[in-house]
Amino acid sequence: MRRLGWSDVTPRADWLNRRQILAGAGALGLAGPAFARIEAKASRFSTDEKPNSFEEISNYNNFYEFGLDKGDPAQNAGALTVDPWSVEIGGLVERPGSYPLDDILKGVTLEERIYRLRCVEGWSMVVPWIGFELRTLLERAGVQPGARFVAFETLVRPEEMPGVRSRILDWPYREGLRIDEAMHPLTILATGLYGEEMPKQNGAPIRLVVPWKYGFKSIKSIVRISLVEKMPATSWNVQNAREYGFYSNVNPAVDHPRWSQASERRIGSGFFAPRIETQLFNGYGDQVAQLYAGQDLSVDF
Ligand SMILES: Nc1nc2c(c(=O)[nH]1)N[C@H]1C(S)=C(S)[C@@H](COP(=O)(O)O)O[C@H]1N2
Ligand SMILES: [Mo]
Numbered sequence: 001m002r003r004l005g006w007s008d009v010t011p012r013a014d015w016l017n018r019r020q021i022l023a024g025a026g027a028l029g030l031a032g033p034a035f036a037r038i039e040a041k042a043s044r045f046s047t048d049e050k051p052n053s054f055e056e057i058s059n060y061n062n063f064y065e066f067g068l069d070k071g072d073p074a075q076n077a078g079a080l081t082v083d084p085w086s087v088e089i090g091g092l093v094e095r096p097g098s099y100p101l102d103d104i105l106k107g108v109t110l111e112e113r114i115y116r117l118r119c120v121e122g123w124s125m126v127v128p129w130i131g132f133e134l135r136t137l138l139e140r141a142g143v144q145p146g147a148r149f150v151a152f153e154t155l156v157r158p159e160e161m162p163g164v165r166s167r168i169l170d171w172p173y174r175e176g177l178r179i180d181e182a183m184h185p186l187t188i189l190a191t192g193l194y195g196e197e198m199p200k201q202n203g204a205p206i207r208l209v210v211p212w213k214y215g216f217k218s219i220k221s222i223v224r225i226s227l228v229e230k231m232p233a234t235s236w237n238v239q240n241a242r243e244y245g246f247y248s249n250v251n252p253a254v255d256h257p258r259w260s261q262a263s264e265r266r267i268g269s270g271f272f273a274p275r276i277e278t279q280l281f282n283g284y285g286d287q288v289a290q291l292y293a294g295q296d297l298s299v300d301f
Contacts, residue, residue: 076161186212212283
């Protein structure tokens with residue numbers, strides 16, 4: 001069952017106003033709206049592009065634990081139990097442990113981050129995430145000097161995840177970032193979108209969002225975060241290293257072996273709408289290009 005998002009029913013101008021009003025109301029301690037909403041402040045990191053509708057964002061998904069088709073996650077993820085939820089933080093950290101989600105959320109400031117999402121398959125969306133910077137959680141756990149990478153794992157619960165009962169991938173779904181990528185302010189852990197709790201098909205209750213990388217890096221329904229010394233194994237790279245590199249930065253000049261990455265189809269733009277030119281680092285180059293200074297992006301793809 002899905003609740004209506006306000007931008008479904010309100011024009012964008014109203015929605016923006018509402019967003020500002022809500023942010024202001026939170027700051028002033030005024031009563032919020034009658035329905036359950038996550039309070040979050042707007043962010044200077046947000047794009048001003050028009051977000052996709054809640055309908056589009058929550059019905060066109062990749063979440064192979066729930067099936068291969070774009071509609072499968074919306075169909076099947078309802079069965080996922082997301083409460084209680086804990087995230088195991090371990091490896092090279094000062095304070096390893098199993099952190100209940102409630103405790104994690106107590107120490108963070110939720111923000112709305114409207115980001116472009118570019119899937120390696122050649123489509124894109126704009127999503128108004130609610131989340132917080134990954135670095136705030138890593139700093140709380142205390143990163144040890146030897147940690148050079150961060151590894152993430154998704155829940156594996158075959159009873160609730162029909163895709164996990166077949167061998168589409170080598171479960172658990174795994175992803176990873178270099179430590180400087182993980183500490184970058186654009187990298188967030190998202191717990192909602194459109195000001196509401198994360199739909200299960202989008203990776204409830206907590207998922208990664210790395211907007212300058214192909215969508216598969218943004219791992220969903222995270223149960224484990226490990227600080228490690230060596231570059232960790234990641235699901236799509238293990239599946240096919242020639243097609244999916246560890247970095248997987250959005251790059252129109254580095255084609256997938258089986259298709260061009262020069263352009264993308266914006267979901268919801270209509271069948272005859274022209275394709276959009278894909279931008280290096282998905283348009284976030286001003287903020288992230290320096291992370292890769294001296295690297296050849298066609299080698300480290
Ligand atoms: N655990 C897990 N995380 C995942 C995936 C998946 O299959 N399993 N798919 C990835 C891919 S390919 C994309 S494009 C994004 C899609 O996120 P969305 O459905 O919220 O748009 O999730 C990523 N995270
Ligand atoms: Mo993707």
